[in-house]
Amino acid sequence: MSHQVVIIGGGYAGILAAQRLHAAQVTLINNRSTFTERIRLHQVAAGERRPEHAIPGLLRKGVTFVQGHVSALDLDGQQVIYRDDAGEHTLPYDSLIYALGSKTGNLPQQPVGAHGRAPLRSTEKSDAVFTLDPASTERLAARLRELPAGAHVAVVGGGLTGIESASEIAESYPHLHVSLVTRGAFGERLSRKGRAHLYATFQRLNVQICDHLDVQSIGDRELITERGAISYDACVWTAGFTVPMLAREAGLAVNDCGQIVVDRTLRSLSHPNVYAAGDAAWVAEMPIPIRMACATALPMGGHVADNLNALLTGGPAKPFEFRYYWQCISLGRNDALVQIASGDDMPRERILTGKGGAVFKEMICRLTINVLRLERHVPGLYRVPA
Template sequence: MTGKHIVVIGAGYAGLSAAAGIGRGQDRVTLIAPEQRFHHRVRQHEIAAGHRVARPDVAHVLRGRRVTHLATRVTELDLAARKVATEDGGRLAYDTLVYALGSRTAWGTVPGAAEHAYSAERAEELRRRIAGAPAPGTVAVVGGGATGIELATELAEAYPAWQVRLVAAGRVGGWLSERGRAHVLKVLGRLGARVDEERRVVAVTAEGLETDGGPIPADVVVWAASLEAHPLAAEAGLAVAEDGRALVDGHLRSLSHPEVHVVGDAAAVEVPGIGRLRMACATAMPQGRYLAKLLTGRTAEPFAFRYALQCISLGRGEALVQLIHPDDSVRPRVVTGALGRLVKAGIVKGLPLSLR
């Protein structure tokens, strides 16, 4: 093999699409990620509800590409020496590093949250906990954003004997248009889920939630309140924003270490006329594809992006497609019902195919 050695760490939407694209060129590419199969993160609520979710093999995505996959976890970055340390004791030198470790559930400073609540990453454990319970009880989902809404509706539909309560510090779906938020609340009500808005959780215990409006008893707590960037970027010395995401320029290069490119939820990407992009697969995959073109010489232009819509699953037969302006502000129009579900399903099922 000829050319530079490019190391990609992380095999999520951004990392895997970047590795697959860069692997079309002449450089030697090493992907470091413990997963043997793609982690389809936006379908975790379906796994929690007991539905089967297709997860392609990483090797299948990378077939025919000049990429070596090391199924291990990165433990340390030596930016000065340009080396990556892994948990199996390896140390790899790189010419260019693609940092794509993404984000994870943020527990914040809420006492007991990490100890007593399930996160979306633990969807399979959550499914076993509910399915194996001796009797139905109450599931409290904390978080009024898209992840919380999808989990609450999916669980309420899949386990009708259980009481599902969606607890939010603000308004559930508060960023949506009036029509969009009204539809979300309508579906939650139809599924028998109880909505507790303006209830900030101050602690999680074995008995449920403690909120600023009083206790909410729950047999199972699911935490979907917020996300945070993986801390390795800040620990290694990359320049990061206040939320821990790495600061990058228009070509997704680290402002402090230009030999490092950062993509996906790990990057604080500023797009002219739009501002900082939010964490989402809808923004991560375009960054991965763009970086592949940049590093294989197929473009020299800065990264460009425009929003179009946001999709939220509302159980098996419903979904909300919220139309948005290019700058991420909402339009009044929404698509719901069976058509909304078809649009959402088409996008979600097509994501693994578009990784290549």
């Protein structure tokens, strides 16, 4: 019987791995039947309708697709446990590729202290707090549509997701008051020119910047900060990506965030027949930091498949190599900041902005889905020169 590979997670990393892995019998499990273009969820939040991509239609012939929620891993028994409408099932594997990605939003849990108001402990408890995950994004889009002029949308988190979300919402809903609240300095990981462009853009879009401000907890319709309460009508929580706890619970070696620790060949340090790619993986001994990004998930997904193909056909597994070229940040539909970066992700004083930047960013977004489509016919086509 041929080698059985189960891939859990049908995001950028998981689907690319499935397209490329020809030396084994491949089954891919994902909780949704459609592929989520996560890098466009801020556009969906701001009201844009995006085409749906059914996963079975994306996958190459021969890959089996299973829609289900993976609830546990039995590492000793080499099986994945998942649920669907019909109940709980198991799926045996010889090798497992773990590509469950991440979620946005790590809500603060601290007690409120001096203000004496009860904090919300999860997004479920408020109809006005949202994250940029598929279901929450749909609810946010509906909420934004119904807000009256002057209502306050507070975007929490000054990372790329927060910046993209604040500018997209402000551009689409100029009658709303949008602010961005961040613990650090605004645009702190950008070059001087890049930061200057961000400030100019936020001024043009009337987005208020509240930086060096720590949100301690979220109350009902108010953020409790160290400098007092800020009321909101919708809160978009983008601070921090968190990964599923499944790997930790199963007993795989994970880092403090719960990402699977893999060697340079993307193989688990604790369980050699488990591989990981994308946001859910942490590569030990990588000379440069690998941030959670589509830009890193795609090459990792491709690489894990290349290595399994090699191992199963008697070849050597190769170390994962990667370098950065830029960071692309959309600032609404007509502007973007393309921040040129060094190979280890440090910003250089070279940027591309305005309409040219927006076109470049749009090309990159289209490339990601086109890579997944093209690899169905030409596996191995996509390479990032390292």
